[in-house]
Amino acid sequence: MSTMPSRQPKRKDAIRTRAALLAAATECFARQGYEATNIRAVCAKAGANLGAVSHYFGNKERLYREALVLAHRELVAREPVPQMGAGDSPRRALRNWVRYLLRIFLLRRAAHPYAGRLIAWELRDPTPALDDLIAEVLGPVRQALNQIVAAALGDADEPELRARCANFVHGICVFHDQNRELLQRFGHPVPDREEELVVLADTIVEFAMAGIKRLRTQPSATSPRRRKTTRSRPSRG
Amino acid sequence: MSTMPSRQPKRKDAIRTRAALLAAATECFARQGYEATNIRAVCAKAGANLGAVSHYFGNKERLYREALVLAHRELVAREPVPQMGAGDSPRRALRNWVRYLLRIFLLRRAAHPYAGRLIAWELRDPTPALDDLIAEVLGPVRQALNQIVAAALGDADEPELRARCANFVHGICVFHDQNRELLQRFGHPVPDREEELVVLADTIVEFAMAGIKRLRTQPSATSPRRRKTTRSRPSRG
DNA sequence: TTGAATGTCATACAATTGTATGATTTAATG
DNA sequence: CATTAAATCATACAATTGTATGACATTCAA
Numbered sequence: 098m099s100t101m102p103s104r105q106p107k108r109k110d111a112i113r114t115r116a117a118l119l120a121a122a123t124e125c126f127a128r129q130g131y132e133a134t135n136i137r138a139v140c141a142k143a144g145a146n147l148g149a150v151s152h153y154f155g156n157k158e159r160l161y162r163e164a165l166v167l168a169h170r171e172l173v174a175r176e177p178v179p180q181m182g183a184g185d186s187p188r189r190a191l192r193n194w195v196r197y198l199l200r201i202f203l204l205r206r207a208a209h210p211y212a213g214r215l216i217a218w219e220l221r222d223p224t225p226a227l228d229d230l231i232a233e234v235l236g237p238v239r240q241a242l243n244q245i246v247a248a249a250l251g252d253a254d255e256p257e258l259r260a261r262c263a264n265f266v267h268g269i270c271v272f273h274d275q276n277r278e279l280l281q282r283f284g285h286p287v288p289d290r291e292e293e294l295v296v297l298a299d300t301i302v303e304f305a306m307a308g309i310k311r312l313r314t315q316p317s318a319t320s321p322r323r324r325k326t327t328r329s330r331p332s333r334g
Numbered sequence: 335m336s337t338m339p340s341r342q343p344k345r346k347d348a349i350r351t352r353a354a355l356l357a358a359a360t361e362c363f364a365r366q367g368y369e370a371t372n373i374r375a376v377c378a379k380a381g382a383n384l385g386a387v388s389h390y391f392g393n394k395e396r397l398y399r400e401a402l403v404l405a406h407r408e409l410v411a412r413e414p415v416p417q418m419g420a421g422d423s424p425r426r427a428l429r430n431w432v433r434y435l436l437r438i439f440l441l442r443r444a445a446h447p448y449a450g451r452l453i454a455w456e457l458r459d460p461t462p463a464l465d466d467l468i469a470e471v472l473g474p475v476r477q478a479l480n481q482i483v484a485a486a487l488g489d490a491d492e493p494e495l496r497a498r499c500a501n502f503v504h505g506i507c508v509f510h511d512q513n514r515e516l517l518q519r520f521g522h523p524v525p526d527r528e529e530e531l532v533v534l535a536d537t538i539v540e541f542a543m544a545g546i547k548r549l550r551t552q553p554s555a556t557s558p559r560r561r562k563t564t565r566s567r568p569s570r571g
Numbered sequence: 572t573t574g575a576a577t578g579t580c581a582t583a584c585a586a587t588t589g590t591a592t593g594a595t596t597t598a599a600t601g
Numbered sequence: 602c603a604t605t606a607a608a609t610c611a612t613a614c615a616a617t618t619g620t621a622t623g624a625c626a627t628t629c630a631a
Contacts, residue, residue, distance in 0.1 A: 108576090108577060108628060110627085111577080111578065135619085136619065148579075148580070148581090148622080149578090156619075220513065220515075220516060221512075223516075227519075228519075231516075231519055239520060261537055264509065264517070265506045265541055267509065268505050268507075268508075269501075269509075271509060271512075272501065272504065273505070276505075276508070279472070282464075282468055283476060283497075284497075285497045300549065303545070304549055307544040307545045307547065307548030308540070308542065308545040311543070311544030312541055312544075315540065345597085345599070345608065346598085347607090373590085374589095383608090383610050384589095384590090384610085384612090385591080385609075385611090385612095386608090386610095387589090387590085388589090388591065388592095389608075389609085393589075394588095394589065
């Protein structure tokens with residue numbers, strides 16, 4: 098860890114080795130997550146020595162952070178977060194959003210080969226890097242969904258209801274990624290090709306739009322029509 | 335591992351120690367999952383020696399299996415899987431089902447204090463014990479949901495569409511358990527008290543019933559209205 | 572070409588963890 | 602009470618893994 102040339106590598110070998118290390122790490126982390134990835138395997142795959150990680154990145158965590166940041170930056174650069182255009186209908190916007198998320202998490206050949214898996218792992222087993230990830234990617238993505246839901250809710254839009262609906266859509270999408278094993282055993286393998294994915298996305302959109310519409314006309318659950326005695330002030334008694 | 339008195343312990347200390355070990359293990363596994371739980375901590379909590387696990391259970395995995403089986407058996411005994419009664423409307427049945435699942439995964443003081451967490455961990459990080467769990471609990475639970483969805487779909491019921499709808503409901507529910515950290519950071523903490531949970535459940539039911547109804551009248555996504563060439567017999571070629 | 576900076580390598584170290592074991596203590600039995 | 606089987610204990614072992622280091626090799630500039 099004496100020098101750690103993260104900037105300005107002094108020799109050509111350096112950038113090559115560093116890049117190889119980063120690439121190998123990205124793949125390993127994407128495949129197995131942070132904990133299960135061991136440095137030795139990464140170095141072997143990169144054709145580098147064991148000490149290389151210490152030398153170039155200091156430790157495992159910093160290597161991971163750099164891989165994660167690089168990957169998600171590239172992902173966003175290649176496939177921007179879908180924003181609801183002025184002329185877009187909520188349905189159309191939602192369709193784009195759902196497809197976007199499913200592509201990232203489900204598709205084998207996504208815009209970035211590893212970013213999706215890296216993000217999925219980070220969501221599953223959060224590390225200190227989650228904050229950055231939220232700030233740069235997950236936050237904006239979620240924000241986009243919130244806006245779509247708000248538009249779909251129209252007059253009935255209200256923070257809690259909006260969040261709830263967004264959670265439902267969000268949940269349906271990530272469920273298919275986070276529960277592959279279970280779905281496999283239930284006989285419903287998760288699609289990993291574009292065509293099937295689009296069908297799934299459209300089904301989700303129909304389902305969700307109807308659900309939102311229902312909650313728009315009858316948001317009984319979150320704010321009871323006739324609130325009966327506020328239960329001795331449950332809020333911060 | 336010489337004797338391993340899983341049946342017929344020869345002395346009174348034995349059953350006491352064994353039980354303490356099992357209880358401690360159940361709590362640890364429920365809190366941290368299989369991998370993160372270490373034998374030493376379990377033994378310490380049980381007031382037993384390190385060798386006790388080898389002695390009474392053989393190894394960590396068998397200890398885990400016994401804890402998992404015991405816990406989920408007790409859970410099912412105390413709170414049976416909600417079946418759709420003959421007179422039940424789909425809405426009512428779905429409400430019971432959603433509440434059931436949310437209680438297991440979200441409630442702090444559930445029917446069984448640890449079974450829910452144990453099952454959640456097993457779903458997150460499947461071990462060989464997943465098969466048993468599916469056979470005894472998850473399978474029947476899912477089956478119950480399938481029946482409810484089938485009833486809600488009515489004439490439009492059809493395996494693929496049914497599975498898809500069930501996935502959506504299922505996904506919405508477990509999302510709230512599997513993504514606590516993220517929801518926390520988004521400012522939408524997951525409810526852990528009965529009253530809030532019921533409200534969430536009812537919202538989910540409204541959302542889902544509307545979604546199912548929509549897909550019932552327009553199942554375009556999964557089975558095109560005009561099925562064009564049955565794709566060279568997709569069923570069991 | 573030469574020397575100094577720098578990348579690479581084999582190796583070591585410490586910590587963690589599941590498992591196994593032989594000695595010792597304890598309790599049940601005749 | 603004595604005997605014996607069983608429970609408990611301290612301890613050891615092997616494997617894994619992140620990290621650090623000092624020797625060696627290589628490249629580049631003067």
